[in-house]
Amino acid sequence: MKVYKTEEIRNIALIGNAGSGKTTLAEAMLFEGGVISRRGEVTAKNTVSDYTQIEQDYGNSVFSTLLYTEYNGKKINILDTPGMDDLCGSVVQALSVTALSLITINASNGVEAGTEAAGRQAEHADTPLVFVFNQLDHDNSNFDSTLDQCKAAFGNKVTVVQYPVDAGTSFSSIIDVLKMKMYKYPKDGGQPEILDIPASEKDKADELHNELVEMAAENEEALMELYFDKGTLSEDEMRKGIKLGMLERSIFPVFCTCAKQNKGVGRLMEFITNISPAPSEKKMTEIVAGKQVKMDASDLPSIFVFKTAVEPHVGEITFFKVMSGTVKEGLDLVNSKSGNKERLSQVFVSAGKNREKVEQLVAGDLGCTVKLKDTKYNQTLSPKEAAIKFKEITFPASRHTVAVKAKNDSDDEKVGEILSKIKYEDPTYVIEYSKELKQLLVHGQGEYHLNILKWYFDTIYKIDVDYLAPKIPYRETITKFAQADYRHKKQSGGSGQFGEVHLIIEPYTPGSEPKKMFKFGDKEQKLSVRAVEEHELPWGGKLIFCNCIVGGSIDARFLPAILKGIMEKMNEGPLTGSYARDIRVYVYDGKMHPVDSNEISFKLAGRNAFSMAFKNAGAKILEPIYDLEVWTPSDRMGDVMSDLQGRRAMIMGMGSEKGLEKISAKVPLKEMNKYTTSLSSITGGRGVFKMKFDDYEKVPADVQDELLKAYEAEQEEE
Incomplete structure (x- = not known):
């Protein structure tokens, strides 16, 4: 394979709703470039992309797949990404190493939830966009309606470069208003005839051409002057203006295809090679440590690993972008995270599961290697003297959580090992063992995302696991003061155990000072506070x-033991076993025995006195409250509000943002189980939300009663 220079490389991501034809378009691009000799079909499970067992079982993309094709003297690297928003981690990975996104849209369905989600990801990555209206051969395809929806969702930046003459089952012709030609395709696709625009379309084409000229001219002062002088721009001048506009995200060109029949694909690829940015024309990924380098083949070699995959019979495959210099087989580099040396024993370009060995890859190119020792995604390899580290990809926060438990206890250790492997392939899985909840938690993007994980356990590893609702990290506290004393006495032959502790507890609020007197009925207890210890609790509060x-x-040497006993009960609150917080304890009296008193005696006495006082101090359960922001289409606003009110949410505000209605609320975590699924159902997949922990608040009385009964039942079972 030819070694392509940086300026001859184009890196693109195919993004968009599931079912919009991304994989089919990728297949047509590889066929058009001669990388494959026949086009596969998703339904036949023989495409270059979507080659893994899970993708073939599910019938759609689950991972991003690196492909390449060659066209017009250029190399086009393609990352075909999943369309389900639950699999957005792969889209984020792809956008981090590409300079252009093609958003495919099914022209029968128009703008869908996945289209909007893909647009948001591209905006976040500051990536230029091209809209590809695909499947124009369908009965119900409607170019004009799809264009209107696009402009409503993405603004007037959406600019027609092509439109179909005969969308529908007889689709064969496309008017290109950049070239001002008509492309007429044979019935079964292939090479088009390039014809003059027919008289019936001339006025429409001229109008759209003039709009495109104006959009192109606006991106540079020199072009604007030319436009004023001549009243138009040449094709090359338009290309320059369109490219500048794409880089500034002020122009989103629209192209037309029927990828399944290979209609419009060659012209789209011609546009990509002529106008889309080379890797060096997009802003360089930030270097957070080490020597500064440029995306230039003559600079020091460095690579950024954006994806790790595992394949049967191959093992771990490491996908990377050459950030600077030239990468060759046998090159030794150092991992910026571990400091360990890695040798690139082989360098490949990738077309799905087919990988071709190459002599070298230059700055800006995408490739892969195998058999690295410990380098994973988000890591940098560079020469030891450069010690470069590129900014890591930031993945979306989790939106859905389950507790995972093996049905057979003997498989628990295997489950943990499997999860550790899978999270390297999909970094949006976050694995956590909660010591507090005594559960293994998996945080993901939604139910679909976690069902994919279940597929691995069932199909690949043959381990039965259950998905359970995660427990809620409640807290316990008190609302009034209470007194208790407890004597621990134990005699069993020789020296025994004796310790007696008298204490008072009260709620602690920040800034409050210890009291010097408490009144219990008609009895007063005066205190002389000799020392105060303030303990920040790992779980919050004091x-x-x-x-x-x-x-x-009580001898001063026993006070640490009393504190230890109290802290043990703070670790496992008297009401539900949850952590306790925000309590002030006054130890004011007690008794010792000259022989039998020891640390264990006072620890037990302090623990039990604290527990007794706690239950008489207006004990309350606290629940975690989250700040919630929800974005929803306006026609679903009422349904979303009703659903939130059913979840005990307190609405804090409403507004509009980027064409969606925004609701701000505070909501208990207990009520948010499976909210991802509910919001998707209510809004047709268009609603999005984010949550952030705010504080703990007292649960309502009925909820506390319910929790106490559940805890008692659980204790009886044990």
């Missing part, structure tokens, strides 16, 4: 421990 012992009733 424990304030006040030493009020006078007269030596």
